[in-house]
Amino acid sequence: MDKCLICGREIKVALDLKWLFSLQPFKEPVICHNCEKNFKAISDKQTCPGCGRLQDDQLPCKDCQRWSKMGEAALLGNRALYVYNEAMKSYMQRYKFNGDYQWRLIFQDKFSQFVTKSYCKNVLYVLIPVDQITYKTRGFNQVSGLLQNVKVSNLLAFKTTKAHIKQSTKTRQARMETAQPFKYCGKKRLTGQKVILIDDIYTTGRTLYHAKHVLQQNGASQVRSLTLAR
Amino acid sequence: MELNELYGRLLLDTEVPADLKKELIKNSRPALIQHENYIECQRCLSKTLKNKARLPNGAYYCPKCILLGRVASNNKLYHLPEKNLFSSLECSPLVWQGKLSLFQQQCSDQLRKAVDRSGEYLMWAVTGAGKTEMLFPTLEKVLLQRKRVCLASPRVDVCNELYPRICTAFTAIDPVLLHGHSKKSYHYSQLTICTTHQLLRFLGAFDLLIIDEVDAFPFTNNEMLKQAARRALKPNGTLIFLTATPTQELLGKIERHQLAASYLPLRFHRHLLPVPQVWFCGRWQDKMYCQKLPVKLKSELNRWIDEGFPFLVFVSRLELLAPVLRVLEANLPAKAKGDSVFSADPKRINKVQEMRDHKLNYLVTTTILERGVTFPSLNVMVLGADEKTFSTTALVQIAGRAGRSQKRPNGDVIFVCTDQVKNVRKAVKQIRELNKKGKRLLNG
Ligand SMILES: [Zn+2]
Ligand SMILES: [Zn+2]
Ligand SMILES: [Zn+2]
Numbered sequence: 001m002d003k004c005l006i007c008g009r010e011i012k013v014a015l016d017l018k019w020l021f022s023l024q025p026f027k028e029p030v031i032c033h034n035c036e037k038n039f040k041a042i043s044d045k046q047t048c049p050g051c052g053r054l055q056d057d058q059l060p061c062k063d064c065q066r067w068s069k070m071g072e073a074a075l076l077g078n079r080a081l082y083v084y085n086e087a088m089k090s091y092m093q094r095y096k097f098n099g100d101y102q103w104r105l106i107f108q109d110k111f112s113q114f115v116t117k118s119y120c121k122n123v124l125y126v127l128i129p130v131d132q133i134t135y136k137t138r139g140f141n142q143v144s145g146l147l148q149n150v151k152v153s154n155l156l157a158f159k160t161t162k163a164h165i166k167q168s169t170k171t172r173q174a175r176m177e178t179a180q181p182f183k184y185c186g187k188k189r190l191t192g193q194k195v196i197l198i199d200d201i202y203t204t205g206r207t208l209y210h211a212k213h214v215l216q217q218n219g220a221s222q223v224r225s226l227t228l229a230r
Numbered sequence: 231m232e233l234n235e236l237y238g239r240l241l242l243d244t245e246v247p248a249d250l251k252k253e254l255i256k257n258s259r260p261a262l263i264q265h266e267n268y269i270e271c272q273r274c275l276s277k278t279l280k281n282k283a284r285l286p287n288g289a290y291y292c293p294k295c296i297l298l299g300r301v302a303s304n305n306k307l308y309h310l311p312e313k314n315l316f317s318s319l320e321c322s323p324l325v326w327q328g329k330l331s332l333f334q335q336q337c338s339d340q341l342r343k344a345v346d347r348s349g350e351y352l353m354w355a356v357t358g359a360g361k362t363e364m365l366f367p368t369l370e371k372v373l374l375q376r377k378r379v380c381l382a383s384p385r386v387d388v389c390n391e392l393y394p395r396i397c398t399a400f401t402a403i404d405p406v407l408l409h410g411h412s413k414k415s416y417h418y419s420q421l422t423i424c425t426t427h428q429l430l431r432f433l434g435a436f437d438l439l440i441i442d443e444v445d446a447f448p449f450t451n452n453e454m455l456k457q458a459a460r461r462a463l464k465p466n467g468t469l470i471f472l473t474a475t476p477t478q479e480l481l482g483k484i485e486r487h488q489l490a491a492s493y494l495p496l497r498f499h500r501h502l503l504p505v506p507q508v509w510f511c512g513r514w515q516d517k518m519y520c521q522k523l524p525v526k527l528k529s530e531l532n533r534w535i536d537e538g539f540p541f542l543v544f545v546s547r548l549e550l551l552a553p554v555l556r557v558l559e560a561n562l563p564a565k566a567k568g569d570s571v572f573s574a575d576p577k578r579i580n581k582v583q584e585m586r587d588h589k590l591n592y593l594v595t596t597t598i599l600e601r602g603v604t605f606p607s608l609n610v611m612v613l614g615a616d617e618k619t620f621s622t623t624a625l626v627q628i629a630g631r632a633g634r635s636q637k638r639p640n641g642d643v644i645f646v647c648t649d650q651v652k653n654v655r656k657a658v659k660q661i662r663e664l665n666k667k668g669k670r671l672l673n674g
């Protein structure tokens with residue numbers, strides 16, 4: 001029996017009838033039920049149509065209204081799988097900042113399914129890249145670690161390799177004023193192409209809107225996004 | 231960073247400033263070694279299969295000790311040999327004015343002799359025997375010999391409780407306290423107090439390493455931490471284990487004469503351990519589910535409140551904390567104030583302090599308060615002592631929370647069970663046996 005990646009206790013797997021009849025290949029869970037409970041899934045209930053946060057109504061939230069006011073003709077229509085709560089925060093700390101690559105397995109299946117489920121014809125999946133220095137020290141791109149069997153197009157790159165400040169270390173104000181960090185690195189122009197951006201967290205939306213602008217300037221007709229957490 | 235901060239340490243390059251790294255390049259070694267199918271971390275000495283340690287950029291990392299900062303293939307470890315460069319003490323650093331009891335003194339003398347030899351030694355003393363004070367003469371001796379000492383424990387609470395006591399007893403020494411939640415920074419000190427995980431950052435540093443609560447999680451059954459302890463010690467150093475509830479492994483070693491031990495079956499106040507009362511109360515859970523408290527429990531708790539003694543109520547699972555607290559609040563007189571506390575509780579330290587200050591009459595808790603934390607004049611109730619979470623050791627430790635003060639050397643300990651199980655029986659038997667030995671000692 002395997003041990004839970006989060007709490008280290010042994011995982012008890014109850015093989016239920018639903019599984020027996022589903023004829024699905026059996027996948028060993030990597031975290032226990034108790035730890036899993038701490039992550040709050042965002043079901044299709046009431047979410048903000050702009051950023052996908054859980055809220056009491058289905059109108060654009062204050063943050064998204066601000067994006068509209070700042071001149072965004074179309075919001076990102078972000079959809080997120082989980083609420084960014086304490087459990088998710090410590091998950092990100094361990095996976096991304098401590099660099100525990102194994103922890104990708106905690107959400108890999110669910111997130112990959114979430115992404116492929118939202119697939120529609122002629123859409124390109126584009127990941128938010130990590131900069132060179134971070135990639136070198138971390139050794140992986142945290143977004144692509146969360147995906148398996150999802151075909152992605154590498155269309156975005158960081159403009160320069162000079163030390164850029166990590167988003168997570170900035171204040172909200174500083175983040176909103178961040179200059180465009182990305183450049184287009186696709187081979188051809190995107191003629192009327194629909195694109196879905198994929199990132200780990202939607203925090204202010206700043207990074208994702210920057211990415212959206214670059215893709216639109218290079219011909220994308222519609223850019224939406226999916227994240228693990230909001 | 232001072233050069234002496236590397237004496238006896240094993241630090242990752244991310245923990246060493248750039249200028250020092252340049253200077254010490256000869257003193258560095260690869261942090262990770264690759265074998266055919268697995269990698270071997272040089273900090274924690276664990277082996278991990280390559281497919282579980284591979285990063286997309288082609289490097290490998292060690293998942294086992296990642297909480298101390300990630301070790302990857304491109305990292306190096308830095309180490310300088312321990313030089314014992316401590317200023318020599320003119321007079322004894324021990325300013326403690328207390329006095330050991332006759333039995334404590336005997337145990338303490340044995341310990342003092344044990345540090346003349348290298349190897350392992352066990353001090354088995356019942357809960358509330360006054361282990362820390364018994365260590366003082368030994369610490370005084372080795373500090374005067376300019377030896378480097380470490381007091382380690384698997385439990386953060388134990389470290390946090392030890393640190394101020396050691397500081398007041400040894401004012402001439404400036405001990406360093408190390409654990410994952412400590413904000414204090416490292417300094418080169420003759421006396422280190424740390425969690426057993428922090429030992430992974432030491433190599434051949436200590437002449438004497440004392441591990442308190444050696445049978446506690448996560449040290450027990452953890453090969454990585456055991457190796458770390460041996461490596462933190464100098465090759466000819468002395469390793470002393472302290473425990474009130476030795477593991478089978480340690481007991482076996484004593485029996486086979488592989489481990490020398492001294493033994494104190496009496497508490498410092500020379501009273502026997504409170505023997506738990508086992509109450510069978512088949513439907514306590516159903517009753518509680520209906521917001522009611524079984525009559526027997528209710529009258530006992532009321533008696534405790536009337537007599538003015540604080541108490542702990544242990545439950546087997548985190549999820550039970552809130553409902554049990556609600557039932558108690560609904561059924562006990564309003565003047566009795568209670569709260570619940572669990573290991574990751576951000577207000578844990580506050581709540582424990584409120585209990586000490588008599589602002590709270592009781593705490594509902596999981597097994598986290600089973601060790602280290604001491605309240606005088608305490609009574610204890612374990613709800614569902616027959617649940618698997620309560621091992622024999624845990625039950626002995628829990629019972630040991632009661633009767634810790636001279637003023638009230640006895641306390642009530644009640645194990646509420648649905649079934650007769652081995653853990654409960656064994657715990658009660660162990661306490662009775664300790665008391666038998668204690669009695670023999672008392673009667674000379
Ligand atoms: Zn778990
Ligand atoms: Zn929104
Ligand atoms: Zn390691």
